[in-house]
Amino acid sequence: MNEDIVHLVRDVRQNPVENTRAAARLMSLLENHPARITELYAGLADWPEPLMVLGITGPPGAGKSTLVDQLIELYRKRHPLSRLGVIAVDPSSHASKGSVMGDRVRMMRHATDSHVFVRSLAARGHLGGLALGVRGVLRVMGLMQCQLILIETVGVGQSEMEVAEFADMVAIVLAPGQGDGIQLLKSGLMETGDVFVVNKADRDGATQLQSQLLSTLNLRASVADAGAPPPVCMTSALGGDGMDGFLDLLEVHCARSGDQWLTQRKQRFEQEVEQAVLQEAHRRLADMLRTSGIGSEGITRVLRGETTVNELATALLQLSARGKPPYNEGHVDERRP
């Protein structure tokens, strides 16, 4: 198996349906070596982009995986030619670093559908509801020409909002019986939702939760003067009730905001590349600082008052402008943190 990123990318791009193995290997490579994502940036503007990246988040047991399963079913019925990717994140053990990833259990009926690709990720100690590998998996699913990508977070509490950085839209899934209206007033997670889903709508307390949610969202919208409050969908995902309405709503948003999402993603890519360039420059300057003598001698001289931090930085930049040590084109040091 060729583990060269460039070759794997070429294989996936050439034939995303046949080369699922290459796609899966690429995802592992990027998950295990997050810094290597920089190798994807050259030419990224040319990659296919999904129509929509939807984040699905909410407390454990609210029905996120079941909702994802039903969304896959319905989306595939409506768009038989479209591909769909799912990233399902589950927590890692603090003690053993191991993980049980069980979201897939709810989605197994799509396992042999060549248009559906599901990838489970363990959070590996990463806080925020996602995993470090999400960025890479998301890119590869784009390359596989997935039109819709669903990111299911770990079961979250109140502060895990990272999914909003990756998704065009975030759906917050709630179920009755998980706290009163005060919980809905709190900051954090509840502020990030673009659409709310009251799942298990057939259960006692669902309409009460819906009305509390609506009143909270209306209150918030009027206080913030931010236009219409986010919509609330009632679903009972296990039986499929309300799923049509939920997908209708997503598709309306997609038609209305798709162009804006593309612009947002492009801006995020630019920020990512900027960060990567700065990190690489920092790494090289740090190496030079350590090896050139500017570091140990210079720092001592600053402390003695013989020179200043500014002068030292100027000296370092001048040294780097002379091109020492030589820049190794294309070389990636995997050992760096």
Place this chain on the structure above:
Amino acid sequence: MTTAHPRARILIGKPGLDGHDRGAKYIVHILRDAGYEVVYTGIRRSPEEIVEAAIQEDVAAIGLSLLSGAHNELFRQVIDLLKARGAEDILVFGGGIIPASDIPGLHEMGMAAVFTPGSSAKEIIATVDRLLSVRQEV
């Protein structure tokens, strides 16, 4: 930031029609506690579903649990499908109510290990560790 690699990713599947998943869940549990990232796929899965999921998840090994007696047939199907997909580097081990007389045949068809009732957690983990330590990880 935690980027320490887990030991490996392993998929646990239950092919066939029996719904006795206690053994499968037990294995999921002990593998997790031994530091593996375990994808569990639930009961009554076809060999096709298990193999496709294993490829998408890029696991190092598949563990199959079966108590219905159809192990000779279903384990073989999983191994054959992996070969057909060019994924024979994914190890397959299994467990369940399996007569001792069937075990040599299972090894011959390519099962890396077979565990029967009474296998200890320690023994299972030691075997999986040994099998996966020789496999080249990404």
